[in-house]
Amino acid sequence: MSSTTIAAIRATPVTVPLEAPILHSNGAHWGRFVRTIVEVETADGYLGLGEMGGGGEDATRAFAGLVPYLSGHDVFALEALKLKICNPTASLYNNRTQLHAAIEFACLDIMGQKLGVPVHALLGGKLRDTVEFASYLFFRYADAATGRGEVRTADQLVAHAAALKAAHGFTSHKLKGGVYPPAHELACYRALAASLPGERFRYDPNSALSLADAIEFGRSILDLRNDYYEDPVWGMPQMKRLKDFVPLPTATNSVVVNFEQLAQNVQTGAVDVILLDTTFWGGIRPCLKAAGVCETMGLGVAVHSSGELGVQLATMLHMGAVVPNLGYAADAHYHHLTDDVIAGGLMRYENGAIRVPDAPGLGVTLDRDRLARYHELFRELGGYPYDRDPGRPGWFAHVPNSAWADPAASLRPALR
Numbered sequence: 378m379s380s381t382t383i384a385a386i387r388a389t390p391v392t393v394p395l396e397a398p399i400l401h402s403n404g405a406h407w408g409r410f411v412r413t414i415v416e417v418e419t420a421d422g423y424l425g426l427g428e429m430g431g432g433g434e435d436a437t438r439a440f441a442g443l444v445p446y447l448s449g450h451d452v453f454a455l456e457a458l459k460l461k462i463c464n465p466t467a468s469l470y471n472n473r474t475q476l477h478a479a480i481e482f483a484c485l486d487i488m489g490q491k492l493g494v495p496v497h498a499l500l501g502g503k504l505r506d507t508v509e510f511a512s513y514l515f516f517r518y519a520d521a522a523t524g525r526g527e528v529r530t531a532d533q534l535v536a537h538a539a540a541l542k543a544a545h546g547f548t549s550h551k552l553k554g555g556v557y558p559p560a561h562e563l564a565c566y567r568a569l570a571a572s573l574p575g576e577r578f579r580y581d582p583n584s585a586l587s588l589a590d591a592i593e594f595g596r597s598i599l600d601l602r603n604d605y606y607e608d609p610v611w612g613m614p615q616m617k618r619l620k621d622f623v624p625l626p627t628a629t630n631s632v633v634v635n636f637e638q639l640a641q642n643v644q645t646g647a648v649d650v651i652l653l654d655t656t657f658w659g660g661i662r663p664c665l666k667a668a669g670v671c672e673t674m675g676l677g678v679a680v681h682s683s684g685e686l687g688v689q690l691a692t693m694l695h696m697g698a699v700v701p702n703l704g705y706a707a708d709a710h711y712h713h714l715t716d717d718v719i720a721g722g723l724m725r726y727e728n729g730a731i732r733v734p735d736a737p738g739l740g741v742t743l744d745r746d747r748l749a750r751y752h753e754l755f756r757e758l759g760g761y762p763y764d765r766d767p768g769r770p771g772w773f774a775h776v777p778n779s780a781w782a783d784p785a786a787s788l789r790p791a792l793r
C-alpha cells in the first residue's frame with residue numbers, strides 16, 4: 378500500500394461557457410465558469426481527479442504550493458492529509474480548506490480505483506442509485522453572441538423553468554434572488570409557483586435582504602410549497618430573529634460551513650437545514666460528518682452547489698448517495714453549462730435526477746481534448762470577478778443590500 382503515495386500534483390484552469398451570464402446577489406458568473414481541474418498522480422501510476430472554483434479565478438499556483446507538503450503522502454492517510462495542510466490553527470494564517478477538498482476528492486478517487494470500488498462504497502455504500510436535483514433558476518443576461526437566454530421578467534422566468542422541466546424533469550425549483558428589488562423577485566417567485574402547481578420551491582437571495590424585507594417576503598410566500606427559506610438575511614442571529622416573525626424552515630450554505638458554526642447553530646436553533654458543499658466544508662468526508670451531527674440533532678441536510686464541472690458533480694453525487702438523512706433535492710449549476718471536461722461530455726438528468734457513478738473511484742475521467750480546448754479558452758478570456766456585475770460598473774453588494782438592479786433594464790454587457 379505504501380507505493381500509493383503522491384508523486385505529482387497538476388492543476389489546469391479551464392473556462393467552460395454557460396448558456397448565458399447568471400446573476401446573484403454579489404455579482405454574476407460572466408457567461409462562463411472558471412474551474413481548476415486537479416490531477417494527483419501516485420508513485421504506482423494511479424491518477425485521481427479533483428476540482429475547485431475560485432470566484433472566477435485560476436487556482437493553479439495555490440495547488441503548486443501544496444507540492445512540498447504532499448509529495449510522498451499516502452493517499453489512504455486522509456486524516457493526516459487534513460492535519461498537514463489545514464489544521465484549525467494553521468488555517469488562521471493560511472486557509473487551505475477548499476484546496477484540501479480538491480486533494481481529498483483525488484485521494485478518494487485513487488483509493489476507489491486501487492480497490493476497484495466506487496467512492497460511495499468507501500463512504501458507507503450508496504442508499505440510492507440517483508440523486509434528485511432542483512432546477513436552480515437564475516436571473517440571466519442574454520448571451521452576448523446569440524442574444525438568447527435573458528431571464529429578467531416573471532414571464533421569462535416561467536418560460537425558462539418550463540423549458541428546464543421539459544428537458545430535465547425537475548419537480549423542485551430554486552430561484553436565486555437578491556438581484557432585483559424584493560417586490561419584483563416576489564412577483565417572479567409567485568408566478569413560478571403558480572405555473573408549476575403541486576411542485577416544490579425554494580428562494581435564495583444570498584443574505585442580501587434586510588430583516589424587514591425578509592419578514593415581508595417570507596410572510597408573502599407562506600401559502601406556497603416552500604422547501605425552505607435559504608439565507609434570506611446574513612448571520613445566525615438574524616436568521617434566528619427572523620424565525621420569530623416567519624414560520625418557514627430556514628436553510629444556509631453561508632453561515633454554517635464548519636463544525637464550530639454547526640455547534641453554535643445547534644445551540645441557537647437559527648437554521649433548520651444545512652446545505653453541505655463538498656468544497657466549502659473541505660471535502661466529502663467532512664460533509665458526511667456534518668450530516669451525522671445534523672441527523673443526531675434533528676437538522677435537515679441537502680447538497681449545495683458552488684458551481685461545478687463533472688468532477689465536482691461526481692463528489693456531490695457520491696455524497697448525496699450515502700447520506701441517510703438527505704431530505705431535499707440537491708442544487709447544481711450544472712444544467713447552465715454548455716459542455717464539460719469529462720469523457721462523454723455533460724452528465725444527463727433523467728426525471729430530474731442524475732445517476733450516481735458506479736465505476737471505480739469517482740467514476741469520471743477527463744476528456745483530454747475538451748480539457749485542452751477549455752484551458753485554451755481560459756487563456757484567451759482570463760478570469761472574471763465573481764463578486765461584480767458586468768451590467769453595473771462600480772457597484773458592489775452591501776449586506777443588507779438596497780441598491781438593486783433595475784428590472785426594467787434589458788442589458789447585454791461586455792463580459793471581458
Ligand SMILES: [Mg+2]
Pocket residue numbers: 581583607608629630
Ligand atoms: Mg445558497
